[in-house]
Amino acid sequence: MASSPNSNSSKPILDGVFAIHKPTSITSSQVIRDVQAHLTPSALFQPWLRSEEDRKASESHNQQRKRSSWKARQASKVKMGHGGTLDPLATGVLILGVGSGTKSLNRFLTCTKSYDTVVLFGAATDTYDTEGKVVARKPYEHITRDKVEQALEKFRGEIMQRPPIFSALRVQGKRLYEYAREGKEVPVEIQERPVTVENLELVEWMEGGSHDWKWPVHDADKETKGVVEKVLHFGGATGVASTAQEGETTGKRKHEEVEDETVNGTVTDSQVPSSPKRVKSSPDPVASGALPETHNLAEASTIPAPGSSEPVASAPEPATSTTEPCPAPAVRLRMTVTSGFYVRSLAHDLGAAVDSLGIMANLVRTRQGDFEIGRNVLEYTELADGEEVWGPRVSAMLKDWQGAEAGREGDGPREVASNRVEGEKRVAKPAVRARVRRNSSSDEG
DSSP: OOOOEETTEEEEOOOEEEEEEEOTTSOHHHHHHHHHHHHTTSGGGHHHHHHHHHHHHTSOHHHHHHSOHHHHHSOOOOOEEESSBOOTTOEEEEEEEEGGGGGGGGGGGSSOEEEEEEEEESEEETTSBTTSOEEEEOOOTTOOHHHHHHHHGGGSEEEEEOOOSSSSOEETTEEHHHHHHTTOOOSSOOOOEEEEEEEEEEEEEEOTTSSOOOOOSOBOOHHHHHHHHHHHOOTTOEEOOOOOOTTOOSOOOOSSOBOOSOOSSSOOOOOOOOOTTSOSOSOOTTOOOOOOOOSSSOOSOSSOOTTOOOOOOOOOOOTTOOSSOOOSOEEEEEEEEOTTOOHHHHHHHHHHHTTSOEEEEEEEEEEETTEETTTSOEEGGGGGGOHHHHHHHHHHHHHHHHHHHHHHHHTSSOOOGGGSOTTOOOOOOHHHHHHHHHTTTOOOO
């Protein structure tokens, strides 16, 4: 993707891929809208917008007729999308494509990713994290750092992992979270799938009462608890009474990253149809399978658009706030994993491995492909500082991307990013790559 001069300007047309540090409490789609609101009126992207208008004007009459009247009336915006979402309460690397860079985004769905996460012991929830509702409790006093270190050995390398019941994976044409929300038992067993954990280490041990992580304050209703227990079979766990208020949603977005539905031109997690001879219990290879975005979190931008006088939206108070410190221990883990890995499932399985229960309390994506926090990722707060601050950084990152792409094209056929990320070994499996190609024509955000 080499820079090219615009007919109406001597400035180059910038497009490509860069990354931003997503903050907590907003969706990945909202991040795109926020960034788009800053890029579209900027001087940096006027050449791209003029080029897009010229392209539309040069279309044939039939091509123009194919455009819906609604779409034709919309003001031009910089085309954007992302290469795999982060859930609202998670933070970290969110890869963004601009213009023709959106065509390269689905290579990031299969690249390795690095995470920091916190696992809190002693309780299980329907969603495997602290955003869910408690379905069981189990003793935790026997858990020590050494016991956790020993248990982590079985989670390194090539392992089999079972996706959470609250996920977007399909079974017989229906997403798992839909079964859970409706209080229905999944008709077939949720199958384990192979994933690779390239690195996994315990970086912090937190004794009970010494940290700020909390168990959820809400218990699951009877129906949800029954469905989860049938799937998970908590051995020796204590069930919880039904205290959830009717009408409360149990399908909140999870902290886990997921490649979800389309928004303005990137890749999608649309399910690839399975063979009709086989039950659809296989996960989509390009999706981590978290739940669809809900709107009980503040959807408003945390950074106003240029020239806006709108107040900054405040993040909602966490539902896990309690006055007493949690008596159970917690651990902070650091890992590098392949596509399709569920951090929530690791938290759940680690709890079982130490003869207790575990839930994910926090998640930060520190690296995805070549993009790493603290090295080549734009800070979200820089948007509020104006184009004079974020403009040079975005320009430099896009030019770096264009240069790398030009070099890749000159070296021959491109490889999927996950196969040739600096310092990494080849990790993508042929079957995964084939299925990703079938989705490569999709547009998402």
